[in-house]
Structure formats: structure tokens, C-alpha cells
């Protein structure tokens with residue numbers, strides 16, 4: 001990896017490059033071949049996040065959209081959109097799900113509407129990080145729950161097993177992930193001082209000096225922070241903000257700067273997670289799913305602002321205007 005000062009994210013992709021990735025259904029498609037999206041979302045405190053992420057995922061092309069949520073959230077999610085398949089999250093068994101097979105892509109989104117203070121959700125998350133074989137997108141409150149030495153170790157074990165992970169933090173969540181990586185570095189140093197061998201110590205030892213420096217600093221630039229988190233957690237990281245940086249564990253990064261401040265409203269991140277998760281569930285790589293999903297989200301924000309003004313846009317409007325975003329990218 002380059003020195004932190006030298007880090008340059010590649011410019012955003014062109015419409016032509018993105019249009020090639022759009023997952024139009026094949027003539028012989030059925031709901032299973034189009035992609036199965038499982039969302040583990042929506043605690044009792046935040047049923048709305050489940051509604052937004054799931055509806056966005058369905059609209060972004062997933063053939064079968066299944067929501068696992070708190071029992072108290074089920075009625076809200078069912079009432080919001082009858083086409084969603086809604087289950088209690090006690091029925092979520094990530095390790096028992098079949099491995100993805102050719103022609104039947106699948107992915108999971110976890111964390112929209114999790115409360116990071118709700119530690120009872122930690123086992124649900126860690127079981128998923130450990131057991132879910134297909135691509136996994138971690139968002140919202142789940143990012144706070146994975147931001148520790150155990151979470152980092154499990155994320156790295158997924159990467160070592162060839163299982164894809166995508167993290168979608170906002171600035172506050174990215175700061176927590178960096179704190180978790182610092183905790184892991186500290187534990188690794190303690191283990192090294194004791195002469196104990198541990199996977200965490202080896203992982204921390206292998207971290208590039210640039211990433212180490214970025215994680216230790218309090219105010220790292222977002223591009224460098226996205227790259228350092230990607231390397232530390234072994235995941236693609238889309239660090240959201242007025243400009244979004246998409247970084248991969250190999251040290252490459254790209255910018256997505258199509259957004260609008262009309263997007264600065266509660267729930268727009270849940271919509272993004274649903275869109276990107278649906279693209280993963282339709283077989284795109286994490287890097288391509290993040291690049292296309294973030295661009296579609298931003299274009300939907302622009303289309304919604306054109307129709308409604310940049311004052312009036314709310315998260316639901318992005319779902320309504322997703323077709324305009326697809327047309328903008330195809331034009």
C-alpha cells in the first residue's frame with residue numbers, strides 16, 4: 001500500500017462503465033435466479049430502517065427479498081410492502097444457509113436499524129459474520145458491534161476463507177471501526193510482548209505502516225481512512241459522506257462524488273444498504289456493487305431533488321426515483 005499522503009482515489013466511473021453492470025433480468029429469469037437478498041434488520045426501536053432497506057433492495061432488482069427482523073417490527077414491515085417475505089429474526093440461521101451456487105446468487109445485509117447499544121444483537125451479528133458463506137454487507141448499528149478485536153478477527157477470517165464482506169459506514173461509524181482496529185492492534189501488541197502466537201497478532205503485524213498510522217491518528221483524511229479500514233477488516237469499505245470513498249483491501253480506492261445535500265436526511269443510508277445489497281445478491285462483486293449502488297443512490301437523490309426540491313426529499317423518495325437513476329446512468 002502507498003504512504004497515506006500519496007493516497008489517490010481513482011475518479012468515479014463513467015455512466016458507460018456503470019451501465020454495463022446494471023443487472024437486467026435474462027429472458028428466462030425467475031425470482032430465484034435473479035438473486036435472493038436476506039436482510040437482518042429492523043430492531044423494535046427502528047422498524048423503519050428495515051422497511052427502507054428492504055424496499056430499496058427489491059426495487060434495485062433482487063428477485064426474492066426476505067426480511068428477518070424483531071418480532072415487534074414484523075407487522076410494520078409487512079404492512080409497508082406486501083411483496084416482502086417477513087420473518088422473525090429468531091428464524092435466521094446463517095450457518096445453515098446453502099452455499100451460493102452458479103445461477104442462484106444470494107447476499108445478506110445486516111445492521112440497518114440495529115442499535116449499537118443493544119448488545120443482545122452481538123451474537124446474531126457474530127454468528128452471521130462467522131457462518132454466512134455468500135457476500136455480506138454490514139451497515140448501521142452492526143458496524144458499532146463489529147468494531148472491536150473480536151469483530152475484526154472474525155471479519156479477517158471471512159476474508160481468508162474467500163467470503164466477501166462490504167462495510168458501509170458514515171463518518172461516525174468509521175471512527176468507531178477505527179477505534180475497534182486500534183483495540184485489536186493493542187491486543188496484538190500485548191500478545192507479541194508475551195510471546196504468544198495469535199491470528200490477531202499476525203494480522204496486526206501484517207498491516208501496512210500507512211494503515212497503522214491512519215488508524216492511530218484521530219483526524220485521518222476519509223480516503224486514507226477508508227483504505228486503512230479495508231485493509232484492517234479485510235473488506236470493501238464504502239465510507240459515506242458528501243463524497244463517498246470506496247476502498248478495497250488491496251489498497252485501491254475510487255471516489256463517488258455525484259451526490260447532493262438533499263441526501264442529508266435520516267434513512268438515506270438504509271436505502272443505500274438495500275440497493276448495494278441487492279446488487280451483491282444479483283452477483284456483482286463488492287467493489288462493483290458499491291460503485292454502481294452509490295452512483296444509483298446519488299442519481300436517485302438528484303432526480304428526487306429535481307422533482308421535489310432539495311428541501312423536501314426524504315429517504316422514501318429515493319426508492320421512488322430509483323428508475324430515474326437507472327435511466328440517467330443508461331442515457
Ligand SMILES: NC(=O)C1=CN([C@@H]2O[C@H](COP(=O)(O)OP(=O)(O)OC[C@H]3O[C@@H](n4cnc5c(N)ncnc54)[C@H](O)[C@@H]3O)[C@@H](O)[C@H]2O)[C@@H](O)CC1
Pocket residue numbers: 045046047048049050111112113114115116139140141142170171172173266267268269270
Ligand atoms: N427510520 C429509521 O428507522 C432509521 C433508523 N436508522 C438506524 O438508526 C441506527 C443508528 O444510526 P445513527 O446514524 O442515527 O446513529 P449512530 O449512533 O450511528 O450515530 C450517532 C453519532 O454518530 C455521529 N454521526 C452520525 N452520522 C454521522 C455522519 N454522517 N458523519 C459523521 N458522524 C456521524 C454523530 O456523532 C452522531 O451523534 C442505525 O442502525 C440506523 O440504521 C437511521 O438510519 C435513521 C432512520
Ligand SMILES: Nc1ncnc2c1ncn2[C@@H]1O[C@H](COP(=O)(O)OP(=O)(O)O)[C@@H](O)[C@H]1O
Pocket residue numbers: 169170240241242243244259260261262263264265266267268269270271272297
Ligand atoms: N451533503 C451530502 N452530500 C452528498 N451526499 C450526502 C450528504 N450527506 C449525506 N449524504 C449521503 O446520504 C447517505 C447518509 O447515510 P447515513 O449517514 O448512513 O444515514 P442514515 O444512518 O440516517 O440512514 C450517505 O449515502 C451519504 O453519502
